[in-house]
Amino acid sequence: MFILPEVGQAPPPVAAPPALLRLQGMSKRFGSLQALEDVSLEIAAGEIHCLLGENGAGKSTLCNLIFGVYQADSGSMQLAGADYRPSGPADALSMQVAMVHQHFSLVPDLSVVDNLLLGQARGVLRRSECAERVQALSQRFGLQIDPWLRISDLSVGERQRVEIIKCLMREPRLLVLDEPTAVLLPDEIAALLEVCQRVAAEGCGVVLVTHKLAEIQKVAQRATVLRGGRVAARSEQPAADLDALVQAMIQRSGEARTSPAAPSYQREAAGQPRAEPALMIDGVSVKDADGVTRLDNFTLIVEPGEIVAVAGVEGNGQSELAAVISGMRPASQGRLFVKGRELTGRSPRQITAAGVGVVPEDRHAVGCVSGMSVAENLFLDRLHRFSRYGLLDRKRMRAAALELMQRFDVRAASPDVSFAGLSGGNQQKAVLARELTLDGLSFLLAAQPTRGLDVGAVEAVYEHIRAVCAQGVGVLLISSELDELLKVADRVVVLYRGRIVGSCTAEPGERARIGAWMAGQAA
Amino acid sequence: MSTLLIKQPAALLAFLKARPAMWIAFLAVAAALLIGLLLVHLIGVPIGDAVAAFAEGAWGSPYAIAASINRSLVFALVGLGFVLADRANLTNVGGEGQIAIGGIVATAVSLYGHVSDLPFGLAFLLPLLAASLAGGLWGGLAGVLKARAGTNEVIATLLLSFIAVWMVYGSVQSVALLRQPMTHSNTLPESLEIPDPTKLPLLTDDYSMPLHSGLLFGFALAIVVALVLNKTVFGLRLRAVGLNPLAARRAGIAISASVVGVLFAAGALGGLAGACMLQGEQYSLKAGFSSGYGFDGLVVGLLARGSVVGVIAGALLFGFLRSGGINMEMVAAVPTALVVVIQGLIIVILAGAALSMQRWEVER
Amino acid sequence: ADPLTVGVLIPGSKSDKGWMESGFDGLTAAQKEFGAKIKVQMIENINYADMEQALTNLAGKNQLVIGVGGQTQAAVMKIAKRFPKTKFSIVGGSKGDGLPNVAGYDVKQAEIAFVAGAAAAMLSKTGAVSYVGGMEIPSIVNAGKEFGKGAAYINPKIKYFENYTGDFDNVAKSKEATLAAIAQGADVHYHILNLGLRGMEQAAKEKGTHIIGSYTDRCGSDPLYIAYSITGVGFQVQYAIKELVAGKWAAGYKPFGLAMGPAASDMKVCGATPEMKSKLEQIKKDILEGKIKVLEG
Amino acid sequence: MSVEMAAVFIGSTIRLAAPLMLSASGELLSERTGVLNMSVEGMMLTGAFAGAVGAWATGSPMLGLLIGVVAVIPVALLQAVLSITLRANQIVTGIGINILVLGATTLAYREIFGGRSRAEIPGLDKWAPPGLGDIPIFGDQVFQQAWLLYLGLALIAVLAWVMRYTALGLALHSAGSAPRAVDKSGLSVNTLRYGAVLFTGMMSALAGCFLSIGDIHTFTEGMTNGTGYLAIAAVIFGNWKIGRTLLACLLFGAATALQFQLPAMGIEVPSALLIMLPYLLALLAVGGLVGRQTAPAALTIPFVR
């Protein structure tokens, strides 16, 4: 059965197993923004409870309250019947409540083992003993990891695994995961969900924040939808209620989102007279600091109006490819052309000037300056527009920012708020807005553009990409989500160990082949 | 009558209420001075005498005021340089060295640059310019090291300071360099006095109030720096570079150029400060002429927390404090060490109060 | 009559165990001597940038302003022009542009350094002596040179080592400098240092060598010191004030040193043998009569 | 250069490097945890002063040392409260404290000793590791040092061990390179940083005592003049690694020692050049010879949850 409660009404006790964690009337505001309001919720031992909602709905904030990162302004929590008021993560951990954050909390210049021992061990370190425990856990939950590697040498997916192992080592009663799958590959996701199920099977409560309906369908025993910081809906059998859940989640601004993914544009694009290729990469190779070849003789042409997807398991050269195209890193070999103009070894500035838009994979590192306002971030690469004799016209900039935020549905109190205050998803949308509106945009590089975005937002992003593509912009889409690239792209090339191991048109039928290529089973 | 007496402080309070951050800064300084007076009392000096002596020395005479302001000018120039670089998240602790270099070059050009006969005040303008340039290069060097080798600028500028200071010592040791001709065996290791045309013209008619024209440059530059920081695209770009170099680079901002450029600017301000000390007051180069003003200027810049107004306020505070201190010691026999203590207290307390100032500013 | 007002500027620390302190001693002595006759304002630890302001303040309030040390000369000359009615005395001053209201007192440390060198040569058992100076300013360097010459005057084959630490007050450096000289065989050390002297003392103590002290005769107070060369920095401060009180203060260059008698400059060897005494007296005489030429300063 | 000279050179290098090594290793720790402790200079001066006064008052250098270490605690706490709890700019607080301490010690010294006393201050004994002490020439010149030096080296060894092999070391390291991670792993970043600053204080106090009652048995106004800043230079020079930091200290020591060796060997070099040599070397080193420095990620950044 599916319920749309008056918000705040306590959840029905019916059929619910004994509550492990009970939240009542939890509220939290950040400055002027009410991030959570009067949220009540129950998590039972041994259940997987999915938390969904659009970007900025308050999911992470709720998680952070449970884990004691923030304290609630009002409301109360009980853990296994007893009053639960964590003063901080330490407190939460001591009561066997563990959390995996979207933004990893690992020490990059330490080994996996040291990261696991951090805060756990006392006195003299017994590293090898810990390494053995890791091996054991890896076996038990199928999380492969080399305990002696430095975090900085691990791929995003691997880091995620470390985070999860970190939690599991504490034998938690309640495990909170904030969008753990956003950065994972299909097979990794499957593995993770299985981990969740095993953990739950051992009697532990699991809170899973996700934007991916497939996952809810697969593992959720119950689901709660947040909207604007309030509980918008609950479901006792999410798998059945999916559509209703989505509705509840994105009710507010319906139609723009739920428009079908009509790939009509692409046909036109294909039909266009052959112009200069939007992007031509000719035999580009990249060696890293240690001389290891990360990208090997990569050659690719993207026609105007074409969307080419680069598939592949993370860490197979995608980052290097993106870095070279965006000019952040020189190629040790090969040449790069955009619209017939050679851009080999040019600076990011020159490349941007040549009409190359880039949605970077890691928005926190390269995508934005989180210390600056939203408006400043939206126009950082084109401030000259608002400059007269070197002086900055903030009024005009603000107005332009507002316009852009509406167009791309970036939700923030105002253009002047700190970018860091935006929810992760909204941050991503802002970056997209900037890159897609680059003047003279002739080629777009989009790396994991929808990571961390809710269903509605994802659709919107695809819309935008298709739109620019319709105007004859060539798009290179780097993604590790098969569904995504099959849905959006015209053509798929697969990267494995820095080489293109396969290439095909993007049709559902190819799914198996692509998967095989990604796994390194050369065609 | 009584109402009049009340009005003024009331006005002051209203003024401060409108600017909570200043309010706190004001309190911090007041607190430091109070503790200072307490110490004076403990040392056994009648507080009345001390305060009187302080006031007399700080602003008791036109000369005192001028001397204080000339000193503040130096602090302010260095402080401006600091906040400028600070915007790009670069900490320039090299003021002392930039002053020293500025002094050396100003002396060299004034004495041996054949500038004395030039018209339109070029005689003193060229040395100023050369000094600023040299200071700029000295600061820029730290920038180059940062851009090329990733050298931490705090340490680079600090080391460059020590080196520059000893360069002054060396340059006045040998006649081949800047030392005055050895007329006899105990000619002091100092440069000759620079020719009159190269001295900064006084804004007043004589030395009873030796305000020199460097002050005008000071004002002009303060305005320029304020504009650059708050109103220009360049200022915003610097901020981006400071907060996230990678993203800034992605957005097409030239990181290395910004780093070198802004440190050059900071250095140039330091060099100018050195030239002002030499051409405006001391007139001849001696080992240790920089007198640690570079570090006072650094503190001024640090306490200003990015605001030009803050720089000016801090510079004036320290400039007058020093003047008052000298006289307090002379007249009321308050030990210099105590004045040093008070200065330290002000810095520490202001630094400690900074957080609450930020809180206030965020509120508004 | 109301007291005569005297302003004293001590650029360094009045408790520096050396030049500045000795000047301050002279001041306190004068205050004892003249009591209510004089009123003194004193200021210490003044760096170059603040010197003019300090001097101006002093000059405005006092009849006589005394700058203790050559490093005050440039500033004094400048301020003196602006205060023609105030008298200025520079202790350790040199032949400057003769202003009508400035007196330069030449300490002539070099003279006594020569004598000290001679004494050192007599006292050295190893035939090696050393000297550590602070900054390389002429008076210090000349003293070093003359010390060497004096030693060679007694023993032509003497080994002599000199070193300038660049800082009168750095204890560690003067200690290491002395140790280096000791390693070369030096067993009698001369110096013109301030606080740094403590470093030399420590080195000598550890290695069992000896020091020739300076400024005031403290024979017997410390076995480490086998002789003292008296250079009357204090005496000159006292002299300036005495002259003022007596109404005899005169501008112009005035060489002090041996010519002004033992109070101004003298050499005391603790427990000296008669022949040592006579030899040293002879040398002093020769210097005074110009038979021995020494550098000024 | 005779063997004798070589021995003296090494000996004086060690003595000049000793205070640097002590304070630098302390500074290293607090920088590793993310606190740039510009007040080493002030802490050293405090230690030097309190140590000297203590030794003079009690007549026992041992007690003096103890007093020196205790006396630095308030200073360290001040630094900690300002830069960790109040999140004040770490450079400004450091410089402020240094000025404060310079004034305070000078004032106190004169109040206590009446400024111009020649009071004898008892100092720590010298000691040489058994065996090493008996080596001809070197035994005396090189190994015969104030025992405080050997204590310091022992402490540094312990520090290195703790950083490498214990949970505490792990936490301290992480507090500087990923404070959020430390916080989320349930440890208190600020407690760790307080501890580190206090440790820096202790090591700096020892360094100060080495100057005042270890090497030269006296206290002089502002006697540290700049050693603290050189120690910070050494840490950066050493790229925040203990071994390289110690080497940097020895290099600075050697450069300074050269100043006294060359003239003694009759080699004429402008002394200004000799005096700036350590700084010059340091600059060349940080300017590329030691490659890029990688500071702890959170250095000078106060922690806010």
Ligand SMILES: Nc1ncnc2c1ncn2[C@@H]1O[C@H](COP(=O)(O)OP(=O)(O)OP(=O)(O)O)[C@@H](O)[C@H]1O
């Ligand atoms: N520390 C904070 N300071 C200010 N605002 C915050 C803070 N944390 C969250 N917010 C705001 O609270 C709202 C909820 O944020 P939250 O991250 O919980 O949303 P979310 O559901 O996790 O979004 P996403 O799906 O993008 O992760 C957002 O508008 C966000 O901007």
Ligand SMILES: Nc1ncnc2c1ncn2[C@@H]1O[C@H](COP(=O)(O)OP(=O)(O)OP(=O)(O)O)[C@@H](O)[C@H]1O
């Ligand atoms: N101290 C803070 N100040 C301002 N904003 C913050 C702060 N901490 C977190 N936020 C913002 O609040 C949101 C919740 O924090 P969190 O790190 O969980 O992000 P998130 O919702 O997981 O983002 P995403 O899932 O898209 O990566 C984030 O969007 C983050 O940008």
Ligand SMILES: [Mg+2]
């Ligand atoms: Mg979130």
Ligand SMILES: [Mg+2]
């Ligand atoms: Mg999110």
